[in-house]
Amino acid sequence: MDAYTCIRTKRDTRVYQDRPIPEQSLQRILQAGRMAGSAKNLQLCRFVVLQDTPKKNELATCGQFAQHTPSAPLVVAIVLPQDGREFDAGRCAQNMMLAAWAEGITSCPVTMHDGDCALRVLGIPQGHRVSIVLAFGYPPPSAPGPKGTPRIPLEELVHWGGW
Amino acid sequence: MDAYTCIRTKRDTRVYQDRPIPEQSLQRILQAGRMAGSAKNLQLCRFVVLQDTPKKNELATCGQFAQHTPSAPLVVAIVLPQDGREFDAGRCAQNMMLAAWAEGITSCPVTMHDGDCALRVLGIPQGHRVSIVLAFGYPPPSAPGPKGTPRIPLEELVHWGGW
Numbered sequence: 329m330d331a332y333t334c335i336r337t338k339r340d341t342r343v344y345q346d347r348p349i350p351e352q353s354l355q356r357i358l359q360a361g362r363m364a365g366s367a368k369n370l371q372l373c374r375f376v377v378l379q380d381t382p383k384k385n386e387l388a389t390c391g392q393f394a395q396h397t398p399s400a401p402l403v404v405a406i407v408l409p410q411d412g413r414e415f416d417a418g419r420c421a422q423n424m425m426l427a428a429w430a431e432g433i434t435s436c437p438v439t440m441h442d443g444d445c446a447l448r449v450l451g452i453p454q455g456h457r458v459s460i461v462l463a464f465g466y467p468p469p470s471a472p473g474p475k476g477t478p479r480i481p482l483e484e485l486v487h488w489g490g491w
Numbered sequence: 492m493d494a495y496t497c498i499r500t501k502r503d504t505r506v507y508q509d510r511p512i513p514e515q516s517l518q519r520i521l522q523a524g525r526m527a528g529s530a531k532n533l534q535l536c537r538f539v540v541l542q543d544t545p546k547k548n549e550l551a552t553c554g555q556f557a558q559h560t561p562s563a564p565l566v567v568a569i570v571l572p573q574d575g576r577e578f579d580a581g582r583c584a585q586n587m588m589l590a591a592w593a594e595g596i597t598s599c600p601v602t603m604h605d606g607d608c609a610l611r612v613l614g615i616p617q618g619h620r621v622s623i624v625l626a627f628g629y630p631p632p633s634a635p636g637p638k639g640t641p642r643i644p645l646e647e648l649v650h651w652g653g654w
Contacts, residue, residue, distance in 0.1 A: 329493065329494050330492065330493060330494065330593070331492050331493065331494045331496075331497035331498075331589055331590065331592070331593035332519055332523070332590055332593050333494075334494035334497075335494075335523045335526060335586050335589060335590055336522065336523070336526050338526070338528075340528055356495055358645055358648075358649055359499065359645065360495070360498045360499070361648075362642050362643070362645055362648055363498060363499050363501070363642060364585065365501075365503055365588075365600070365640075367600075367602070369640050369641075371642065371643050371648075373648070374648055374649075374650065375648055375649045375650065376649075376650045376653065376654055377649055377650070377651050377652070378652065378653075379652075380652055383652065383653065407654075413577065413581075414576065414577035414578040414581065415577040415578070415580055415581040415584070415622065415623060416581060417578055417581060418576075418577065418578040418579060418580060418581020418582040418583075418584075418585065419581040419582070419584060419585040420581075421578070421581075421582060422527065422581065422582040422585040422586060423498050423585060423589075425528075426494060426498060426586075426589070427494065427495055427498055429494075430493070430494035430495050437528070437530075439530070450650075450653050450654055451653040451654040452654045453654065459578065460578060477528075477532050478532075479525050479526060479534060480525070480534050482521055482522065482525055485521075485524075485525055485534075485536070485537055485538055486521055486537075486538045486539075486540060487537065487538065487539045487540070487613075488540050489540070489541065489542075489543055489546065490539065490541075490546065490612075490613050490614040491539055491570075491613055491614040491615045491616065
């Protein structure tokens with residue numbers, strides 16, 4: 329898939345097929361996260377990969393809208409040190425989700441509303457936080473075609489030469 | 492360029508050719524930002540586009556490492572409401588920078604250390620902040636080939652099944 333098409337058509341799903349993520353796709357998703365730029369090239373994002381159902385079930389109790397997470401064959405938590413930038417985690421997450429979409433894999437970012445719960449479940453040491461959890465999987469065959477959720481028109485988003 | 496290659500090879504530059512960004516590339520960059528997902532699909536990011544040299548010069552005084560910004564033919568500020576998520580701005584910025592890279596255009600995120608200065612220069616109303624400024628341009632012909640800055644090995648970044 330060409331890059332612009334991938335960016336333009338990427339969509340999120342919260343329902344996944346019971347079908348594992350191939351090793352090559354997993355490697356690409358992780359490499360995409362690794363290659364994301366970061367402020368001063370500090371590279372503070374770390375990834376915790378979950379593929380094990382009991383652990384995914386536990387993690388799902390830490391977010392208010394995380395019920396679907398265990399059904400995803402691949403779950404990746406992006407972890408930052410306390411003073412790490414959420415902006416960089418966003419860049420990293422987007423890279424991973426786009427690399428997944430290029431492989432036909434959809435994804436969904438899941439907020440961990442109970443941050444301490446997520447740290448405990450994942451065994452993450454003090455001084456860190458879970459920025460986001462990404463759920464990855466193949467969309468069900470019945471899923472609608474590749475289109476994004478409605479977006480605000482460009483005319484409303486863009487200010488030319490100043491606000 | 493295919494999506495994974497784009498993600499894997501994308502690089503930042505702070506030096507640009509004196510060559511304008513074609514209209515189609517500009518549209519793609521903005522559309523890429525528009526299509527980025529956001530928490531609850533709130534779509535809080537707004538873009539201020541600068542192509543005018545005096546305004547770019549003014550904006551360059553608002554960041555400690557923004558000296559190169561005026562040499563970029565295209566400058567886009569990503570603006571959030573005060574309570575908007577930096578994570579979403581990161582997703583948006585990454586989409587824009589990847590769409591640019593697919594067109595052979597490099598980019599660089601520039602922090603506005605003096606946030607009030609950036610708001611004033613861009614005429615942005617109270618209750619917002621400039622999350623980041625992105626500089627876009629064609630890299631000089633002498634620039635090194637498409638490779639990223641060194642990255643931490645995957646083995647060090649990834650924790651399997653828990654930290």
